[in-house]
Amino acid sequence: MISMKKTIWVVFIFLSLVRTYAQDANEVPDNRPEYIISANIGGDASLLTIGFEKLFFIKPGLTLAGKVAFGYNQEFQLFSSEEADNFFILPHSFTFNLSGGKRSFGEIGIGGSWITSSTSNLYIVYPMLGYRYHPFKNPGFSFRAWVYYPFGQMSKVENIWISPFGVSFGIAL
Numbered sequence: 001m002i003s004m005k006k007t008i009w010v011v012f013i014f015l016s017l018v019r020t021y022a023q024d025a026n027e028v029p030d031n032r033p034e035y036i037i038s039a040n041i042g043g044d045a046s047l048l049t050i051g052f053e054k055l056f057f058i059k060p061g062l063t064l065a066g067k068v069a070f071g072y073n074q075e076f077q078l079f080s081s082e083e084a085d086n087f088f089i090l091p092h093s094f095t096f097n098l099s100g101g102k103r104s105f106g107e108i109g110i111g112g113s114w115i116t117s118s119t120s121n122l123y124i125v126y127p128m129l130g131y132r133y134h135p136f137k138n139p140g141f142s143f144r145a146w147v148y149y150p151f152g153q154m155s156k157v158e159n160i161w162i163s164p165f166g167v168s169f170g171i172a173l
Contacts, residue, residue, distance in 0.1 A: 032057060033138045033172035038069075043146060043166015044091030045113040045124060045157065046071030051091075051168070055134070061099040063134075065107075068092045073115070076161040087160060090114040097132055105132040111148060115160065124157060126150040135172050144168040 036053040040046070051069030058064060071089035095109025107130040114123050130146030147165045150157070 031138065032134065032136060033140060033142075035173045036134075036142045036170045037173065038142065038144070038168045038170025040069060040071070040166055040168040042163035043148065043168075044069065044071065044089065044093070044111060045115055045150075045160060045162050046073045046087075046089040046091060047161075048072050049089065049091060051170075053170075055097075063097040063099075063105065065095045065097055065109075065132075066093070067095075067111075071113075073160055075117075075159050085117050085119060085159070087115050087117045090116075093128060095128060095130070097134075103133055103135060105134060106130075107132050107144070107146060115157065122156050124150040124153045126153075138173065140172045142168075142170040142172040144170075 032055075034055050034057075036051075036055070038051045038053065040049040040051055049069040049071030051067055053065055053067040056064040056066075069091045071091055073087040073089055075085040075087070077084050091111060091113040093109055093111030095107045097105040097107050100106050107128065109128045110125065111128050112123060112125045115121070126148040128146050128148045130144060133143040135141060145165065145167045149164055150162070154162075
């Protein structure tokens with residue numbers, strides 16, 4: 001189990017590295033796309049999701065992002081003849097994005113997933129750390145990769161396969 005002290009140090013080092021390569025304030029265009037529609041693979045306790053994200057450009061080098069998505073997962077079974085239970089996943093997150101280049105951002109935030117099936121409902125919360133590529137033009141290709149882990153909550157989701165990382169491919173509008 002990772003201690004809180006180690007987690008804080010990892011976050012501190014990540015933020016320091018991202019800010020070291022921050023871009024000049026004059027290089028940020030005013031007309032960046034503010035919305036992203038994406039397909040996500042893994043992450044957020046789901047296998048596949050379709051998501052909508054809104055970006056808030058606070059100042060050069062700092063962007064806030066809010067995301068909501070609809071996803072799917074299936075009960076993890078090995079060598080079972082029983083039909084697997086299907087899960088509907090409603091992941092959402094709020095992240096701070098710090099510029100690490102003209103189009104690259106380091107990302108840190110918090111997310112949650114509401115997981116429901118015909119037999120159970122549960123909710124998990126998790127910290128997130130990631131990388132984001134965001135285009136200057138509208139529309140443009142957007143990419144995001146992140147890691148997360150629902151500390152202390154894995155016993156709740158023992159019958160669902162959870163990937164500790166996810167990738168997202170989308171269109172910025």
